Amino acid sequence: MKLLWKLAATVTAALVLAGCSSTPENTSPVEDRTAATGAATGGNPGASTSGVSTGATTAGTAIQGNNAGSAAAGAGATDPALRDPRSPLSRREIFYDFDSFVVKDEYKPLLEAHAAYLKRNRSARLTVEGNTDDRGSREYNLALGQKRAESVKRVLALLGVSEAQVETVSFGEEKPRNPAASEPAWSENRRCDLRYAGE
């Protein structure tokens, strides 16, 4: 396993250096709920009599993750092993250095455990959520969070996990766990979270 880890780390580094974006696509794509969006707003400013509109209402406020969840209601949803605090599977966070998307060595046992779990449970689906601190451009940070999530996916793939089991998403700097403007808060926010479908 140690060798495999090294291999994974090396290949990842090589991919990173090469700026290679060879990530195969189409891990069960998250669908969007276009239909719901028509309900967004009332309001017809052109009309004089009914010009007093309610403004927008709550088009997107109910956030059901029904897509990702139901698509893969596999072992992940209920497996108590994932929540056992003694198991490395209960550890779901990978922290990063400033402006970096390199997965540090200390997360080796954690990712090995999740890789083994995903290989044992082929119906399990994992979403890697990338986050950043709030320094720098919001748009750039969204892309950086994506790079972080993809770096984790790549390590898992190199450990033998099927690409189809792992999806990536980025929240950039928009969902900070700690909103303070301090280094401790920032390092807390430079993070990927591993979330199994159904959780």
Add this chain to the structure above:
Amino acid sequence: MTVSLRWSWLKRFACTSAVLAWLPSAQAQLTIDIVGVGAQQIPVAVASFAGPDSNALPVSQVIEADLARSGLLKTVNGNGLPRSGELSAVPFADLKARGADAAVFGSVQPATNGQFQVSFRLVDVARATQLTGFVFTVNARDLRATAHRIADLVYEQLIGEKGVFSTRLAYVAKSPGRFQLIVADSDGQNAIAIFNSTEPIISPAWSPDGSRIAYVSFEGRKPSVYVQSVTTGERALLVRASGNQSAPAWSPDGSRIVFASSHAGGTQLFIAGAVPGALGAGLRRLTQSGAIDTAPNWATDGRIYFMSDRGGSPQIYRVSPDGGGAERVSFEGSYNANPRVAADGKSMVFVRREGSREMLAVQDFASRQVQVLTQGPVDESPSFAPNGKLVAYASIYNGRGVLATVSADGRVKQRLGASNADIREPAWGPYPR
């Protein structure tokens, strides 16, 4: 013609279409602080307008507030000046004594069909002549918009460039557990939430005609680009695709949107159709860098400016919408982000990070000269006013997110803040049509 001969009947029209009739929402109404002024300010007096107090007084008050806010004009006390639109009533000696170089008089009178006739004249005190004057026939709900229009005309006459008091701003207000995409008049009034969500909203961008706003919403558990009509509220996804979609920017003719997507791995630029009813048509990939390419801005010269870390650090590049090689545009500094090109295509404003500070800078394309506009510590998301003379941006003041504006020469600054929300992600709308 019954009106004084010197009254110039240049225009008579009804301001109807360009103005929202929504009631102001109580949330996140902006208040404005002027934190810097121009080197020279022209003193202007604004007399209370003639007519029923409830209709006339707000009009002259809005005009006065607009002119004061510009930083280039200074309002002098107009108390006790005659409330009259007649040139013969203008007390030039009194105005001179008050120190005014120019003055605005006018009236708001009920007309037929519940409409109002709004007239004003701008006078030159030293020469005791009229500089300009207009008459508008408008609906009651458009009185405020008419006042902004008058302020624009006064500003243009005195300063020599188009005013932007009639334009609108979009921004995001964040309060605990709640994100609102808000459209407001340039003075922060008439703030309307056109979209509410418990999930983040970022990167609003006006269509060139001001009828629609594209933005990124996280409501689907991932970032996606939506396009929403400002008038009807109707909204739809730009494209249905896997991965994150973000950072939308409109083509100058409004027919296409360039945006960033992780659809093919990494974050790369894509172009899709933005014609209503055919959103997302003709989707194609624009950049092939393998690096991060994002925060595009489609300049009026047709080229797309964006940020990329393909050279090792985030820098600004430009590329033809037809593809091909990208050309690096920013050279100084190790982190240059979010380029926005001025309407005349001669310069861009962008975010520069130095150490832990983020500030705005302007680069002249011809000379490559860079001028730092703001000092930070956290200034981001710049957006040019349509006249290219002002830049709106997001800043932090007293620990809270506020909007700020700075003149393109860095001299005049304003802060627009709300007491009950973090304000961020400003996008300055186009001239009204």
